[in-house]
Amino acid sequence: MTDLYSIPTLDDIKKAQKIIEPFAHITPVLKSRKVNERGGCEIFLKCENFQKVGAFKFRGACNAIFTLPEEEAVKGVATHSSGNHAQAVALSAKLRGVPAYVVMPENAPKVKVKAVKDYGAEVTFCASTLEARESTLKEVVNRTGATFIHPYNDNRIVCGQGTAALEFMDQVEDLDIIMTPVGGGGLLSGTALSVKHTQPDIRVIGAEPSLADDAFRSFKEGKLMPVYNTDTIADGLRTSLGDLPFRIIKKYADDIVTVSEESIIEAMRFIWERMKIIIEPSCAVPVAAVFEKKLDVQGKKIGIIITGGNVDLDDLPWMK
Amino acid sequence: MTDLYSIPTLDDIKKAQKIIEPFAHITPVLKSRKVNERGGCEIFLKCENFQKVGAFKFRGACNAIFTLPEEEAVKGVATHSSGNHAQAVALSAKLRGVPAYVVMPENAPKVKVKAVKDYGAEVTFCASTLEARESTLKEVVNRTGATFIHPYNDNRIVCGQGTAALEFMDQVEDLDIIMTPVGGGGLLSGTALSVKHTQPDIRVIGAEPSLADDAFRSFKEGKLMPVYNTDTIADGLRTSLGDLPFRIIKKYADDIVTVSEESIIEAMRFIWERMKIIIEPSCAVPVAAVFEKKLDVQGKKIGIIITGGNVDLDDLPWMK
Numbered sequence: 001m002t003d004l005y006s007i008p009t010l011d012d013i014k015k016a017q018k019i020i021e022p023f024a025h026i027t028p029v030l031k032s033r034k035v036n037e038r039g040g041c042e043i044f045l046k047c048e049n050f051q052k053v054g055a056f057k058f059r060g061a062c063n064a065i066f067t068l069p070e071e072e073a074v075k076g077v078a079t080h081s082s083g084n085h086a087q088a089v090a091l092s093a094k095l096r097g098v099p100a101y102v103v104m105p106e107n108a109p110k111v112k113v114k115a116v117k118d119y120g121a122e123v124t125f126c127a128s129t130l131e132a133r134e135s136t137l138k139e140v141v142n143r144t145g146a147t148f149i150h151p152y153n154d155n156r157i158v159c160g161q162g163t164a165a166l167e168f169m170d171q172v173e174d175l176d177i178i179m180t181p182v183g184g185g186g187l188l189s190g191t192a193l194s195v196k197h198t199q200p201d202i203r204v205i206g207a208e209p210s211l212a213d214d215a216f217r218s219f220k221e222g223k224l225m226p227v228y229n230t231d232t233i234a235d236g237l238r239t240s241l242g243d244l245p246f247r248i249i250k251k252y253a254d255d256i257v258t259v260s261e262e263s264i265i266e267a268m269r270f271i272w273e274r275m276k277i278i279i280e281p282s283c284a285v286p287v288a289a290v291f292e293k294k295l296d297v298q299g300k301k302i303g304i305i306i307t308g309g310n311v312d313l314d315d316l317p318w319m320k
Numbered sequence: 321m322t323d324l325y326s327i328p329t330l331d332d333i334k335k336a337q338k339i340i341e342p343f344a345h346i347t348p349v350l351k352s353r354k355v356n357e358r359g360g361c362e363i364f365l366k367c368e369n370f371q372k373v374g375a376f377k378f379r380g381a382c383n384a385i386f387t388l389p390e391e392e393a394v395k396g397v398a399t400h401s402s403g404n405h406a407q408a409v410a411l412s413a414k415l416r417g418v419p420a421y422v423v424m425p426e427n428a429p430k431v432k433v434k435a436v437k438d439y440g441a442e443v444t445f446c447a448s449t450l451e452a453r454e455s456t457l458k459e460v461v462n463r464t465g466a467t468f469i470h471p472y473n474d475n476r477i478v479c480g481q482g483t484a485a486l487e488f489m490d491q492v493e494d495l496d497i498i499m500t501p502v503g504g505g506g507l508l509s510g511t512a513l514s515v516k517h518t519q520p521d522i523r524v525i526g527a528e529p530s531l532a533d534d535a536f537r538s539f540k541e542g543k544l545m546p547v548y549n550t551d552t553i554a555d556g557l558r559t560s561l562g563d564l565p566f567r568i569i570k571k572y573a574d575d576i577v578t579v580s581e582e583s584i585i586e587a588m589r590f591i592w593e594r595m596k597i598i599i600e601p602s603c604a605v606p607v608a609a610v611f612e613k614k615l616d617v618q619g620k621k622i623g624i625i626i627t628g629g630n631v632d633l634d635d636l637p638w639m640k
Contacts, residue, residue: 028348049596111593269633273431276369276598276629309596313589313638 010197016063016159034274041297046168049309053087060160061088076146080133083112085151090119103136109312152184153242162190176300179286182206182215183237185245192252206256207286215241219256236282263288265317283307330517336383336479354594361617366488369629373407380480381408396466400453403432405471410439429632472504473562482510496620499606502526502535503557505565512572526576527606535561539576556602583608585637603627
């Protein structure tokens with residue numbers, strides 16, 4: 001890969017798979033009769049909530065940090081993140097034996113802050129605006145000489161996230177559709193590349209909250225649009241779509257659909273109650289899209305990448 | 321088996337395994353590095369929260385209902401239960417194609433009542449005392465001619481519950497200890513029989529809330545003692561130990577330990593947060609016993625039967 005913003009090849013993603021293989025779990029694929037009945041189709045959940053740090057984000061961070069040249073790695077890595085990427089960077093740095101510096105917004109879920117600290121990272125808090133995050137991160141990088149690991153606008157991250165779909169297609173044959181949520185776009189772009197370079201007949205569809213529909217609008221307009229509102233319950237998806245992921249999604253993804261907040265909460269609770277697994281609001285977004293028939297799923301085999309299971313148990317959506 | 325109150329043999333349990341095999345899931349065994357670190361031992365969770373109806377109770381009810389002679393079965397089955405046994409009877413009856421009549425206390429968790437109704441059972445509510453349950457059940461049985469399926473004081477139930485341990489020992493070699501919670505004693509007695517008749521070196525240990533410690537006191541005194549207090553958060557364990565389970569436990573179990581309410585809630589939350597699986601308060605009881613070092617676990621291989629995952633998501637213990 002020539003630079004961090006070029007579109008990766010299938011070979012790049014397969015290299016990432018080799019790099020993270022000693023560290024990442026091969027996560028299970030679960031299904032449930034009740035969930036199938038609710039959706040009117042056969043639904044396969046690729047359970048990245050059982051991944052290290054409880055989220056797919058470990059794949060990208062692990063790949064990015066383990067491909068750093070030694071002279072950069074020793075100075076450490078830094079990032080800003082409201083949650084899962086922060087944990088992923090912290091654990092990957094710990095595994096490589098280098099320092100991690102994480103800038104987190106003051107309103108980040110407590111359980112995520114604790115986890116980052118438990119992995120040994122140094123946490124610096126800032127206001128919950130993108131500007132505050134970026135300026136605080138700059139200070140941290142200037143002070144430490146650490147390498148910034150962007151949560152999605154980086155092809156090493158995209159390659160890492162793309163490994164989940166490669167694994168998924170090995171585990172389940174003949175999927176008709178693979179769905180992921182879209183926030184910054186790292187997972188959807190990595191998934192689209194992995195799928196279209198190996199099984200191009202599988203449709204790749206992103207799902208986004210209507211309240212943070214910048215990827216939907218960008219995809220429909222063919223140009224990158226900013227996110228206007230970040231009030232969605234799906235805290236992992238409040239971020240804006242990145243430039244590199246957008247270029248990939250525009251070319252390789254088949255569609256993006258949107259869902260309401262109510263349907264996200266209902267889908268999340270349905271999965272908790274019927275499957276007894278803990279999924280974040282973000283991963284309920286594609287589930288909600290299937291339940292709400294936002295795409296033609298009737299009788300099809302639908303794969304959904306369940307992105308994570310890190311929720312604040314003192315602040316569940318249905319408690320409000 | 322000569323009557324419903326005789327102690328079953330290993331052969332009886334193996335017959336139950338054959339009977340329920342077409343209907344019950346072979347549930348997965350999960351483990352977690354973080355849980356092992358917390359416990360100072362290797363912990364294997366036999367995930368009956370992923371069983372049909374979300375609980376091990378399906379095993380016993382399914383065995384009892386499918387061994388009924390046809391002329392009894394057609395009149396239906398009846399039971400009183402605060403939850404999982406009710407769902408288990410309702411689904412097993414539905415699978416056999418016979419009616420189910422369930423008496424439930426008014427304060428049963430909403431999610432459990434809804435599930436019983438969804439399986440097609442007729443629900444009759446009563447006050448939440450054992451007397452009210454029994455008198456209401458008698459009325460239902462008189463009216464319908466249905467056969468009463470007791471939740472634990474019945475060797476067909478004990479045999480069904482004992483199949484979980486047989487499966488567990490097939491899935492994990494060289495366990496040092498197998499633990500279950502104790503309420504009515506169906507699971508602990510079935511487990512003790514399965515273990516001691518096949519791998520007698522494995523210690524079988526029950527765990528009980530201190531607030532409902534009738535099994536602990538009965539085991540220590542060598543005679544059946546009533547439960548005095550049923551305020552425990554572990555709603556599945558509020559019931560009194562049954563006579564048949566007690567006779568088996570006295571002979572085949574190695575020990576019973578007790579834990580505080582605080583430690584049950586903490587262990588439950590720890591498993592939710594670290595393993596991303598939903599477990600009921602009842603199954604956090606043996607986990608709490610391990611975490612609190614209520615028995616010698618250091619460096620050992622501990623198997624815990626996770627009994628179920630049916631919780632009311634509007635009423636979680638840490639919300640109080």
